[in-house]
Amino acid sequence: MSVVFLPRVLRISARALGTAGWAGHRGCSGWTSDGGPGHLYGGHIPTNPVQKALLAVGSGMAALQNPYRHDMVAVLGETTGHLALLRLRDRMKSSPEGHSILKERPRIRLSTLDLTEMSSLPDGSLGREYLRFLKENRVTPDSRADVKFVDDEELAYVMQRYREVHDLLHTLLGMPTNMLGEVAVKWFEAAQTGLPMCILGAAFGPLRLSARRLQLLTASLGPWALRNGRRSNCVLSIYYEHRWGQSLTSLREELCIEPPPLSLSTLRKTT
Template identity: 70%
Template sequence: MALYDPYRHDMVAVLGETTGCLALPSLRDKMKHHPEGYRILQERPRIRLSTLDMTRLRGLPDGTLGREYVRFLEDNKVSPDTRMPPKFVDDEELAYVIQRYREVHDMMHTLLGMPTNMLGEVVVKWFEAVQTGLPMCVLGAAFGPIRLSARKLQVLATELIPWAIRSGLNASCILNVYYEQRWEQSVESLQEEIGIFPPPAIRVNPPLLGRQNDTIRNKGLNPGSTEMAAACAVSGS
């Protein structure tokens, strides 16, 4: 169920915990050997509505991580509180590692410019699979595209997956960023710091973009920008 429906957070959580026995210790070690990652392990911050000052984040300038993260949550009608606590990981430190991974998942959507539709989720899963090695991500990346249309599969295979893989290989460990202390940093500079490449300039026919054409024209989006990648991904299956 978790492979075919990434919106079933409960099943996704169970799959991640029961298959991550090798990847989780590796991720923990990466965090322990990185100054910022080590501090995260020691302080164990949580990304929850109760820990976020949503009013302050909404007031940050456009383009900052905090403003764009809140925009992502509101535009896609999602909440960080939907991330379930670990139930099948006995080691307390490893349990926090997978909890942290879950809670920064929406941050990956923000940094990659991907919405929460099936295409956007698959792209993020490819990036996360390369980054984390978690079998859950690998399986989601492999089986998620089954539900996509032929046109979206073409864009995915020729443009978005290669970009997600290259970015995942090039980027530093996503768990070693203390996002809560980077709210005022621009998304662009954080992308560069982590090592996420600019998204491809996707050229598709208007029917695939659908109503996003008006959004692109009104906002004056750059075809090679993160916003353009998201606009291309938002259209229906």
């Protein structure tokens, strides 16, 4: 089933995913709560509980059918994640660094990254390895969808921040962007955030793995990801923009994240 089978009013809302932008994107990195009458922030689409439920069902089915439908994964996360977002927000507020992030509302976008400076950082530093990850995988932080269906301005920012640090988690965890790497990151995120979207991805993602990759996940990567997701400090409470020069080893130790059990090259070659 696809999102096209949703009622017309919800199809209109779903199409808005590709057209409504963040009016709150002030300059390079700002955020504003002024979304106009009836809107909590720029790009916000008000929905009632029934609409949210239908969006959740339709987007969930579409995402299960095609995990690379990031727009549907985004809708699923926004329509099911309220309680988890509350807990994440509270964890951020309990940390001085996380509190600063909630107050200042930084954005991780190409327009906010000093690519020249990051490329001059030493190998092994967060900024250099993150930039290498973006280049090698031909991805950009600008591809992350803007939040639209979260009916709380502060929680909407928490969800946006989660999306924009996702590629940083790949870097921190040493995971590639193939299906095995994505599932391992989802297992970490499920344990770390409790977001239903992540739990769903962690539960159903393995069904798309080859026998060899499934063996690696269940025997090695999965237990490592769950263990570290549960015990590590809140990954949303790190002001990464102030940490580009810090070594990955040091940041992993600070967050209580063990080094990955398999090398990146091995994970990429596994079929």
